[in-house]
Amino acid sequence: DVKVTQSSRYLVKRTGEKVFLECVQDMDHENMFWYRQDPGLGLRLIYFSYDVKMKEKGDIPEGYSVSREKKERFSLILESASTNQTSMYLCASSLSQIPSNYGYTFGSGTRLTVV
Amino acid sequence: AQSVSQHNHHVILSEAASLELGCNYSYGGTVNLFWYVQYPGQHLQLLLKYFSGDPLVKGIKGFEAEFIKSKFSFNLRKPSVQWSDTAEYFCAVRAGNMLTFGGGTRLMVKP
Numbered sequence: 001d002v003k004v005t006q007s008s009r010y011l012v013k014r015t016g017e018k019v020f021l022e023c024v025q026d027m028d029h030e031n032m033f034w035y036r037q038d039p040g041l042g043l044r045l046i047y048f049s050y051d052v053k054m055k056e057k058g059d060i061p062e063g064y065s066v067s068r069e070k071k072e073r074f075s076l077i078l079e080s081a082s083t084n085q086t087s088m089y090l091c092a093s094s095l096s097q098i099p100s101n102y103g104y105t106f107g108s109g110t111r112l113t114v115v
Numbered sequence: 116a117q118s119v120s121q122h123n124h125h126v127i128l129s130e131a132a133s134l135e136l137g138c139n140y141s142y143g144g145t146v147n148l149f150w151y152v153q154y155p156g157q158h159l160q161l162l163l164k165y166f167s168g169d170p171l172v173k174g175i176k177g178f179e180a181e182f183i184k185s186k187f188s189f190n191l192r193k194p195s196v197q198w199s200d201t202a203e204y205f206c207a208v209r210a211g212n213m214l215t216f217g218g219g220t221r222l223m224v225k226p
Contacts (some may be wrong), residue, residue: 033214040124042205042218058213090159092214104214108158 010024012113018038019078021110023091031096032074032103034058034066037088049074060088081114088112117142119208121217128196129225136191136220138206147209148189150180151216161206162204165189178199198226 007022025032031050034108035043035058045058048065055066065083067075074093078085088111122137140146150162163174170182180191189206201224206217 029176035216042121042219043216045209045215048213094214105208106159 004091004093004105006089006107007112008110009108010111010113012115013078013081015082015114017078017114019080019081019112019114021076021078021089021091022077022113023074023076023107024072025091025093025105027093027105028071029093029105030071032068033092033094034064034074034076035090035092037090037109043090046076059101060114065097078112081112081113086112086114117208117210117213117215118213119206121204121220123220124218125221125222125223127225130198131195132224134191134196134200134222136194136204136206136222138189138191138217140187140189140206140208140215142187142208142210144210146184148180149207149209149214150174150178150191150207151207152191153205154203158219159205162191169185196222196224198224200224202224 004025004026013019033048037043042091044060046064049055049057049068052071065077088109090109094104119140148165151159152162155160162178163172165182166173173179178190178193182189204220207214
């Protein structure tokens with residue numbers, strides 16, 4: 001089974017700090033994604049990447065950046081954390097565009113609190 | 116851009132009641148449709164999916180969903196819920212490389 005591992009389950013950071021959220025997948029998936037999950041809003045796409053060093057903005061990229069230096073690792077960066085970025089962050093990966101794709105595989109999430 | 120709407124944010128049912136969760140999407144092209152479930156304290160898991168063929172798809176744990184193309188809908192159903200079905204359910208639509216999620220429906224099943 002594909003595993004998507006997020007390095008931290010819980011994080012508490014101060015306003016203004018630079019925050020790194022790490023995600024690693026072990027099945028050579030080309031596509032990786034960062035979502036945030038908030039009550040009543042579902043999952044909203046922040047950024048995604050379909051290849052090494054490639055990145056695309058999702059629906060809510062403001063205040064975030066990403067890095068994909070290696071195929072298996074996709075990092076989400078909060079340049080200057082703010083309290084409205086307190087959320088659950090989910091990483092996901094998927095195979096490339098083939099009909100038999102089974103959707104995404106999600107990591108277990110990182111609950112970030114910015115104080 | 117596509118959007119996904121889940122009409123019920125919270126649903127409370129008694130055990131053995133029947134369940135139907137609504138999902139509508141807006142996208143005119145070819146889509147793949149998914150339902151994900153997130154049990155308390157766990158990560159998102161795929162419940163079922165539709166790619167093509169029979170519009171009535173069966174998933175795990177007795178869940179099924181029906182794709183009605185003319186209504187842009189993909190509603191989730193279960194004839195008789197159990198307490199263990201208490202979870203949050205997300206409908207998702209994939210077009211190209213992007214998966215768009217609905218806002219989620221929290222289901223609570225009373226024992």
